[in-house]
Structure formats: structure tokens, C-alpha cells
Amino acid sequence: MNNSDLLVEIIEKPVAHGVGMNHLLKVLKDIMPMMDEIKNTVENTSSNIPKASQQLSTVSQATENATIEILDVVDDMGRRIEIVETKLKAIDTELVQRNTLVKKIIEAIDTFSDEQKSVLTSVKNDLMLLTEPSANCDAIGGLCQELSDVRGLSMNIAMSLQVQDITSQQIEGVRHMIESVRTQLANAVGRFDGKELEQPMIDTTKSFDSDAKYTTDGSRQEDADSIIAQFTNTH
Amino acid sequence: MAIKFLVVDDSLTMRRIVVNALKAIGYDSFIEAADGKEAFGKLQTEGADFVISDWNMPEMNGLELVKTIRTSTEFSDLPVLMVTTRGNKDDVIEAMQARVNNYIVKPFTPQALKEKLDHVLKSTTLVK
Numbered sequence: 335m336n337n338s339d340l341l342v343e344i345i346e347k348p349v350a351h352g353v354g355m356n357h358l359l360k361v362l363k364d365i366m367p368m369m370d371e372i373k374n375t376v377e378n379t380s381s382n383i384p385k386a387s388q389q390l391s392t393v394s395q396a397t398e399n400a401t402i403e404i405l406d407v408v409d410d411m412g413r414r415i416e417i418v419e420t421k422l423k424a425i426d427t428e429l430v431q432r433n434t435l436v437k438k439i440i441e442a443i444d445t446f447s448d449e450q451k452s453v454l455t456s457v458k459n460d461l462m463l464l465t466e467p468s469a470n471c472d473a474i475g476g477l478c479q480e481l482s483d484v485r486g487l488s489m490n491i492a493m494s495l496q497v498q499d500i501t502s503q504q505i506e507g508v509r510h511m512i513e514s515v516r517t518q519l520a521n522a523v524g525r526f527d528g529k530e531l532e533q534p535m536i537d538t539t540k541s542f543d544s545d546a547k548y549t550t551d552g553s554r555q556e557d558a559d560s561i562i563a564q565f566t567n568t569h
Numbered sequence: 570m571a572i573k574f575l576v577v578d579d580s581l582t583m584r585r586i587v588v589n590a591l592k593a594i595g596y597d598s599f600i601e602a603a604d605g606k607e608a609f610g611k612l613q614t615e616g617a618d619f620v621i622s623d624w625n626m627p628e629m630n631g632l633e634l635v636k637t638i639r640t641s642t643e644f645s646d647l648p649v650l651m652v653t654t655r656g657n658k659d660d661v662i663e664a665m666q667a668r669v670n671n672y673i674v675k676p677f678t679p680q681a682l683k684e685k686l687d688h689v690l691k692s693t694t695l696v697k
Binding site for chain 1: 578580581582585586589593625626627630658662671675679681
């Protein structure tokens with residue numbers, strides 16, 4: 335039997351145990367330092383909690399700031415890619431128009447007299463070279479597609495940053511759990527020395543979903559869609 | 570007709586992401602609010618054709634915003650899409666009972682947003 339159990343036993347049945355007041359006082363004297371030690375430990379632990387909670391808040395804020403910076407860069411990348419894409423498409427269109435024009439000029443030359451044609455032979459040959467297929471010009475369409483794909487990838491980066499909102503809600507959930515532990519510890523210490531309970535150390539008005547999850551397999555959306563379908567059918 | 574969206578979320582990151590996704594699928598008119606109270610104020614002063622709202626927010630949460638919109642005389646038929654981390658059955662049912670037009674669980678893709686928007690727009694008088 336430990337001191338605590340013995341103390342209860344003695345208080346409840348002192349006569350049955352044949353113990354008197356002296357024994358009771360001795361047990362109390364043994365227990366008091368232990369109680370002080372427990373109280374000090376709880377107080378020290380409790381006093382560290384606000385710092386831990388503050389650090390979590392700092393982490394949350396830092397990730398939000400970094401996320402906004404990444405979004406700025408991704409937005410800027412997207413804008414620049416779009417500019418290059420638009421310009422390339424314009425160049426592609428212009429090349430097609432020029433090619434058509436050159437072909438028209440060649441056709442016009444063919445209608446000239448033989449004397450005029452002999453003067454313009456080298457010009458015609460040069461113009462015909464311009465109408466020949468060029469790997470660089472043909473590649474423009476492919477480049478536009480590549481740029482469009484890169485723009486899509488930068489969009490994917492931006493969408494993945496939803497993880498920041500989700501993790502910050504999870505962190506807020508942990509901070510509220512920590513605050514709950516601190517409150518209980520502070521209550522326990524308050525019973526020892528009669529101190530008033532301190533105000534909450536966190537913004538309790540902040541709203542969050544402690545069950546927030548970052549899953550990208552679409553299963554949660556499928557579940558929600560199925561619930562919506564059932565709801566819609568029955569209402 | 571250009572649809573004016575009111576994007577409501579207490580997370581600046583999420584507001585940016587929703588607006589970016591809307592831009593990617595071809596929309597270009599947006600206003601933003603950080604909670605339900607601010608959102609309803611903006612609806613009254615600036616107006617909007619479509620609300621995309623988070624659920625967990627301070628002051629007035631997304632569900633309270635939907636209920637406020639549905640009981641108002643001016644905006645009772647306004648399309649509302651809930652975009653939230655809350656994917657439990659009870660949450661979805663509660664949102665549907667409050668008469669949200671559709672529901673997206675975060676994290677979402679632009680494609681999922683487009684599908685839900687198209688679905689809601691089909692059932693309303695709004696046309697892109």
C-alpha cells in the first residue's frame with residue numbers, strides 16, 4: 335500500500351487500523367514534500383505550454399507567408415508563360431500569312447512574260463526557298479503546346495498549396511488541445527494555492543477543422559457526392 | 570454575362586487558390602471576404618452572382634452565411650458552393666439542409682471546381 339492509499343485508509347478507518355493522530359501527521363509530513371514537488375512540476379510544465387503554442391502559431395504563420403510568396407512566383411510564372419505562348423502563336427500565324435503571300439507572289443511571277451521571268455528567276459528561286467518546310471517554324475506549334483503544359487504544371491503547384499490551409503487547421507487543433515491541457519493543469523495548481531485561472535493563451539475565436547485531411551485520391555469528394563445524390567433523391 | 574464571384578475564406582492562401590482556379594477555367598470577375606459577416610456586407614454593398622464559401626471561419630461561419638443568404642429577401646436564390654475540409658456525412662447533410670447548391674471537399678482540382686460550377690449554373694438562370 336502506498337502513502338496515498340494508506341492516508342485514505344487511516345482517515346476513513348483510524349480506529350480499525352489502530353493508528354492515532356501522530357501516525358497521521360507523520361504520513362502527512364512525508365507526503366507534503368511530494369505534493370510540493372508535484373505542484374512545482376505541474377507549474378513548470380504548464381508555464382512552458384504557452385511558448386510551445388506560440389511556436390506552433392509562428393510555424394503556421396511562416397508557412398502561410400511562404401505559401402503566399404510561392405503563389406506570387408507561380409502567378410508571375412503563369413503570366414510570363416502566357417505572354418510567350420501568345421507571342422509564339424502570333425508568330426506562327428504571321429508565318430502562315432507570309433507563306434501564303436510568298437506563294438501568291440510566286441504564282442504572280444509565273445504569269446509574267448518569259449523575258450520578265452528570266453530577270454526574276456533568282457528572285458523566284460529565293461522566294462520558293464522561303465516556302466519550303468522549316469523544322470524551326472514547324473516546331474512553333476509544339477512549343478506552344480509545351481508552354482501550355484508548363485502553365486498547367488504551375489497551376490498544379492498552386493493547387494497543391496492547399497496543403498497550407500489544411501495543415502494550419504490541424505496545427506490550430508493541436509494548439510487548442512494544448513490549451514485544454516494547460517487549463518486543466520492550471521486548475522489543478524489553482525486548487526493547491528487558490529490562484530485564479532489565467533485567461534486562455536490562444537485566440538479561441540479562431541475557427542478550424544481539427545479533422546482536416548490532405549488526401550488527393552478524390553475519395554472524400556466521391557463520398558460527399560454520393561451523400562449529396564442520396565439527399566437530393568430523398569428531398 | 571460575366572459572372573461575379575464572391576470568394577469567402579479566412580485563409581488568404583485559399584482565396585488566392587480559388588481565384589486562380591476560377592481564372593484557369595475562364596472566369597475573371599471576383600470579390601473576396603475573410604468571413605461570413607464581411608461576405609454578407611459585401612453582398613449588400615457590391616453584389617455578386619455566385620458565392621464560393623469555406624465553412625470554418627471566425628465571426629460568421631460558412632453555414633451561418635448560407636442560412637443568412639437563404640433567409641434574406643434579396644439574395645435567397647443566390648447560388649452558393651461550399652468549399653471546405655469537412656467531408657463527414659453529417660457535415661454534408663447539414664450543408665445540404667441549409668440549401669447550399671453544391672459541395673466541394675478540399676483539396677480540390679480546377680476540374681472539380683469547373684464540374685460543380687457547371688452543375689450549379691445549369692440549374693440556375695446564370696449563364697457563363
